Each structure stands twice: as structure tokens, then as C-alpha cells.
Amino acid sequence: MWNLSSRVHCLNQFPDEKVSCYVKRDDELGCGISGSKLRKYASLFPFLMAQGIKHLIIIAGHQSNNLLAALQLAREFKLKVTAFLIKPWKLELQGNYKLSRLFLEEQEIVWIARNDWPKVNELASDYLQTLNEPGFVLQEGASVPQAMNGASTLADDIRINEHILGLAFQHVFIDAGTGFSAAALIQGMARLNHSAQIYVLLLADDEATFRNKLKQWLELIPQNFLCFYPTTAKAFGSVNQTIKNEVKRLAREEGILADPIYAAKLFYESRNYIKNEQLEGNVLIIHSGGTLTMPGFDYK
Ligand SMILES: *Cc1c(COP(=O)(O)O)cnc(C)c1O
Numbered sequence: 001m002w003n004l005s006s007r008v009h010c011l012n013q014f015p016d017e018k019v020s021c022y023v024k025r026d027d028e029l030g031c032g033i034s035g036s037k038l039r040k041y042a043s044l045f046p047f048l049m050a051q052g053i054k055h056l057i058i059i060a061g062h063q064s065n066n067l068l069a070a071l072q073l074a075r076e077f078k079l080k081v082t083a084f085l086i087k088p089w090k091l092e093l094q095g096n097y098k099l100s101r102l103f104l105e106e107q108e109i110v111w112i113a114r115n116d117w118p119k120v121n122e123l124a125s126d127y128l129q130t131l132n133e134p135g136f137v138l139q140e141g142a143s144v145p146q147a148m149n150g151a152s153t154l155a156d157d158i159r160i161n162e163h164i165l166g167l168a169f170q171h172v173f174i175d176a177g178t179g180f181s182a183a184a185l186i187q188g189m190a191r192l193n194h195s196a197q198i199y200v201l202l203l204a205d206d207e208a209t210f211r212n213k214l215k216q217w218l219e220l221i222p223q224n225f226l227c228f229y230p231t232t233a234k235a236f237g238s239v240n241q242t243i244k245n246e247v248k249r250l251a252r253e254e255g256i257l258a259d260p261i262y263a264a265k266l267f268y269e270s271r272n273y274i275k276n277e278q279l280e281g282n283v284l285i286i287h288s289g290g291t292l293t294m295p296g297f298d299y300k
Helices: 035-050 065-076 095-103 114-130 145-151 153-165 180-191 207-218 241-254 263-276 291-296
Strands: 008-010 019-025 055-060 080-086 109-112 135-138 171-176 197-202 225-228 281-287
Touching: 008 153, 019 153, 035 065, 035 145, 035 153, 035 180, 055 065, 055 114, 065 080, 065 095, 065 291, 080 114, 095 291, 109 114, 114 135, 145 153, 145 180, 153 180, 171 180, 171 263, 180 197, 180 207, 197 207, 197 263, 241 263, 263 281
Parallel strands: 019 281, 055 080, 055 135, 080 109, 171 197, 171 281, 197 225
Antiparallel strands: 008 019
């Protein structure tokens, strides 16, 4: 029922002669649902069904990939939905929100003022208590413990790719929004005794925050990873000409659609890192998806 295997192929352009770069096409796992989200939901939804959950409370930004993904699956599995969304400065029916509203009625949205956002989990739990049916609060990014088994299928799938290609990866690059997918990869690779170094591009958190999350999600912190930060368009969600040029480069040189928020930033920063740190061997870059947000940006 859940296809969680995606291909790996070689890139055309390497940033350095000493490396061979490959991309994992998790962007191809789903059309409307980005790959990293589909993996999370592959264990979360069976859990929700087994628990007899009837109502999903989704915490999200109105433009988020996760809101759009959660709504599709909620409708498929006939769950009632309430979306707790952070109130934007200006609400426009465009981008992911335009698509999300196909699944979501106005009355199903609770707009949370920016000031109140730090206590949104509490507000959602309070709301859950008022329901007279079993419900579940889906935290931002679907980063809940029941999503961990699904998310960690990424590591198993990389192992399968290695067998098929007849090679081993020494370096694996992944982006981090909430950091949950990266945590699952770190844990999954450690469980497989895989010797690759994992490089986590922290798009939203600092390293201390990420390490605290690892402690919470994994209980112990493995040693098989390093963190790094964007060197350009540093704020989460921000885009500049350098990143737009990377979007265009990936299209023309690689034949890959890469969204500017996650994928293009990861490719750009991974290439920089490989060059600066003079990495050697086989490098894998995880393309997690997010392609549906691309029409919302101007690439000129
Ligand atoms: C949600 C998302 C991420 C980040 O995943 P986390 O588990 O929150 O770190 C990365 N890329 C895409 C396309 C996403 O939709």
C-alpha cells in the first residue's frame, strides 16, 4: 500500500574530481506529498487507524508541505479535520495554501495569532478534550513518535540502492526542517551499522536545539553525523538570487526540479561543503520533494 522505494542516480556535475555525486529521488515518491512526509505517514496512519482515531488536528503554517500532505491522507482515510494555522500577515490564496484549501473548508481552520503560536500545542490539546470522538494532534512537520518507523525506512532504502548500484556511500547529505527525517536517517544508518557520515543542513534550528530533539526522539545521540548551516538565504523559508540560480542550474544541468526552500538550498550548500572540505568518495544527496511549491517563486 505504501511504496517507499525511490531510485538513486548519478549527477552530471560534481563539485570536485575526488567525489562522485548521486541523488536519491525521494521527490518521486509522491506527487502531492513530499517523500519525507510520505515516509512518516506510512507508519503514522496505520497507527491512527489502529487506534480508531476519527479526528485529526493539524498544526501547521498555511503554506506548509505538511498541511497539504496531511489533508490528502486525512480525506483518504475519512478523518474529520481541524487545522490550527499560524495567522499570516496577509492571507493570499496561492501556493500550497491554494491547493490545501481544495481539501479544507473555512470552518475547519482555527487561525492562531503569532503571539499565541508558542502555546499552539496546548491550544490543540485543549481542543482535543472538547471533541466527543477519538482525535490526534499532529504536531508541526508530522514529527511525532509514531512517524519514526516510517521515516527511518529512508536508511533501509539507501541500503537497497547501494546493493542495486554495487557501491557504498561515504557521505550522505540531508536537509532538516523540524529535523525529524534527519534524526530518523541518523538512527536508521546507525542501526544498519552503516559507516557513512551524515551531514545535516540545519535550515530552521541551531545545533543545540537539534541535539535536544535527537535526545527526545532517539533517547541516545549517535556519533555518525555532523551539522552545518546555510551560508546564503540563511533564514528558514528565505530565497535569494543565489538559490534561484541553483534552481535554474539544477533544471538545466541535471534535469531536476528542486524547490528553493529545501532541495535547491541542500544541493547548493552540499556542493560548497564538498569543495571546501575536500570530501572524497561517493556522496549521496537526498532530494526530499517539495516540488509543488515551485510555481510560487519568480526565477528571473
Ligand atoms: C517537511 C520537509 C522537509 C523537512 O523534514 P523534517 O523532517 O521536518 O526535517 C524537507 N523537505 C521537504 C520537501 C519537506 O516537505
